Amino acid sequence: MLEGDMTRRTQKPRPALPVRERILIAAGNLFHTQGIRGIGVEAIAEAAGTNKMTLYRYFDSKDELIAEWVKGIVAHKEEEWNDLSARHRGDPRGQLVDWSHRVAAKLAAMEQRGSALANALAELPDPDHPARRVIQAYKVREHKRVLKLCREAGFADPELTANLFYFLLEGASGCVQCIGMKRIGEDLVELVQRMVKDARSRGGTRVIDVTH
Amino acid sequence: MLEGDMTRRTQKPRPALPVRERILIAAGNLFHTQGIRGIGVEAIAEAAGTNKMTLYRYFDSKDELIAEWVKGIVAHKEEEWNDLSARHRGDPRGQLVDWSHRVAAKLAAMEQRGSALANALAELPDPDHPARRVIQAYKVREHKRVLKLCREAGFADPELTANLFYFLLEGASGCVQCIGMKRIGEDLVELVQRMVKDARSRGGTRVIDVTH
DNA sequence: CCCGGGTGTTACCGATCGGTAACACCTGCT
């Protein structure tokens, strides 16, 4: 039949993004929805509009693909932290609250499955896995960052408050896949705001104001 | 050689526990350390001192084994909640603090890997997985329980405080596999104690006292 | 004594997985 060269130009469905990027994006979506160990490289390649062979031309192994994906997430978060500190220079409390806003926004968009990084840690028990090392290293940096903010904010017990902040973030993310609570995001922001407002006076003793 | 009936009585290495229990225990250990999808039924059977065939005489499938394991954990937690309410009858604040103590104690004994239930949720994205349903159902019950305690305690905003409590617990568990912080357990208890003490007066406005 | 239920052993199945080889193709550049 004479359909030979009719739709020639849309045969390649408009890549628009380089192959490597497409693979990383597809991998990210599938890792997050199906679980890292629950999806195969073939399905990832297909979802990226390519094939396994090309995938292995860009990534040495599935584990390295996982690690690269994680690195992308971490890099993005790092950017966000920098943007945050630029936007609220000299206002550590503002940074903490703003960060909680951003996390809350992400939680609202995350149905069922929780934080990608936390899930990855759960799925990759091997302490030597490259992706795990990347995540842990980031978490340590993030924790130091939060601790520094808590010190700058003049909180009475910065270590404790930093851990409180960390627990709130991590806990809210974790609760998304437990319970379908819709208040999670709002309550997270509310609690961080109270934490920040509460610890303002150095002589005080409160961590979060729950009583009004 | 005449070693025929010498060590006959210890040939079966003293089962002491019925096969099914041994399988569940071995499965639990391996699921927790290697990840649910990271361990095979053969290795589980071997660790239980038996073999795959016997395992499949007690469990229809690996998924059902996972579900039964999860049911055991949930049943144990449910027992603990009951014990808690019996021990602190009429003292909801005492129950919350005591629960945080128990969680902290478990966290101290949990190297690297976090909560088994949270990890299982991360590893089983399928919303129809039997184990996932069990976990989610428990989490909802637990949340109701906490909410009820917060109401009985007379907190000003029981929903918010219940979520705070929940975030603290979930967050502390999640942080175990991120950072090797040794203060996690202590800080968790400290924060819950402040939360409880702080929200005592109905007219107040604090959630957690972070300032002293 | 034999019988029967619970257990161990071996071998096997089909499916899927991560990963590779070989080769055809298409496209743009010179």
Added chain:
DNA sequence: AGCAGGTGTTACCGATCGGTAACACCCGGG
């Protein structure tokens, strides 16, 4: 026209996985 590099296609490999069949075994009870 011809070359070269990036990409697609197919087939395949070995390993592992969940799950099953068939059969030997052991041990206690009638």
